Amino acid sequence: MLKRIWAYRRLHRYISHMEVVDCHEHLHPEDTRLAMPMDVAVLLGEYCGQDLLNAGMRAEEYGIVFGSEAAAAQKWAVLQPYLQAIETTSYYRALCISLKKHCGIDKLDKASFEKASQLLQNGNTPGVCERALAASRIRYAMVSSFPATVRVQQLGGRCRYVPMYYVPPMAQEHGFLRRPETLADLEQQADEFIALALQGGRAVKLRVDTPYTAATPAQVQQALDDWLGGVREFCPELCWYFVELLLQRCAVHDLPVSVHTGYWGDFRALSPEHLIPLIEAHPRNRFDLFHLGYPYVNSSLLLAKTHPNVCIDLCWVYLISEQLARDAICRIVDLVPMNKVMGFGADYWHYESVYGHRRLMDRTMALALADKVADGTLTLAQAKRWARAMLWDNPVRFYGLDQ
Ligand SMILES: [Zn+2]
Structure with missing residues (x-):
């Protein structure tokens, strides 16, 4: 047990400091991305959206959360009842780590959903791709x-x-x-x-x-x-x-x-x-x-x-x-x-x-x-x-x- 913890700490430090090759993405070209309105739902739509549908979210609700019409507060109201069902998935945990890094929030709630959405929009400026990959x-x-x-x-x-x-x-x-x-x-x-x-x-x-x-x-x-x-x-x-x-x-x-x-x-x-x-x-x-x-x-x-x-x-x-x-x-x-x-x-x-x-x-x-x-x-x-x-x-x- 002790050997395992010892090895994990050393390996985690070694791996997390390493520059790596990312063998697969579909990243938007930056000029395309800068023209898109950004909010938390945009990031949630990458894979968590499927889990939400499979957890019972109705198609019209999905349209509100992942469409571009509704305000952040309205999206949150529709989304919130379903989040508990997906919060332990790897998809969702990865999203939370990203939101912590880029928006400084610890947990999604009504206020942090709105705040993080605004910060993502504010950060959607030239150089955003380079900054995120770095x-x-x-x-x-x-x-x-x-x-x-x-x-x-x-x-x-x-x-x-x-x-x-x-x-x-x-x-x-x-x-x-x-x-x-x-x-x-x-x-x-x-x-x-x-x-x-x-x-x-x-x-x-x-x-x-x-x-x-x-x-x-x-x-x-x-x-x-x-x-x-x-x-x-x-x-x-x-x-x-x-x-x-x-x-x-x-x-x-x-x-x-x-x-x-x-x-x-x-x-x-x-x-x-x-x-x-x-x-x-x-x-x-x-x-x-x-x-x-x-x-x-x-x-x-x-x-x-x-x-x-x-x-x-x-x-x-x-x-x-x-x-x-x-x-x-x-x-x-x-x-x-x-x-x-x-x-x-x-x-x-x-x-x-x-x-x-x-x-x-x-x-x-x-x-x-x-x-x-x-x-x-x-x-x-x-x-x-x-x-x-x-x-x-x-x-x-x-x-x-x-x-
Ligand atoms: Zn692919």
């Missing part, structure tokens, strides 16, 4: 954005632009840059997409909400004909063909490929297990599986253990559940080579939220590694090496951030 001790943040909505020139400073190809199920336009008329047109779009990655953070982010299916060229052509002819509204073969084109180009330029796995929507389609044929068909590509594939954590760990071209990433996992992240780190230490794990990233659009998640990570990683020191698996020096590998060495090397 306060979170983040040297680089890999920021995934849609090419259709964010230009690469809009993300500078500590942010690295990562173009994102994301296709929700049944998306009529299949997430393309524009409506393709031929397969050659899709190849042209893939070239444009990769050009954006090369100008930005030299990485690509993927998410397709249907299980991977390889298709022959004839099947892809048929799918395009069907879609253009109105025979079918959505053809997942076209999405996966576009992914194929992107992967070919990523291999040529040695660009790493981040893939959303697990939690979101019908998460069964996003299980990392569905990616096994894709990963094995592309040994020249380097994949970073985001979110440990939660809830399919063991599958993603085993993929990293058994495939040289797969790394795993704890981005967003501390927010999903601190306890889950702690358990996962203990298993990772036993199971996965030290150079294949990325230790931090969030999944936020708003800069102020990043701080709370960073602090949750500091605590969770220190607790997990202290467990391994206390049970004799790691020396303190080895535990520090694990922390440094996950938070700096591995992401810097994998994403080429030292170039």
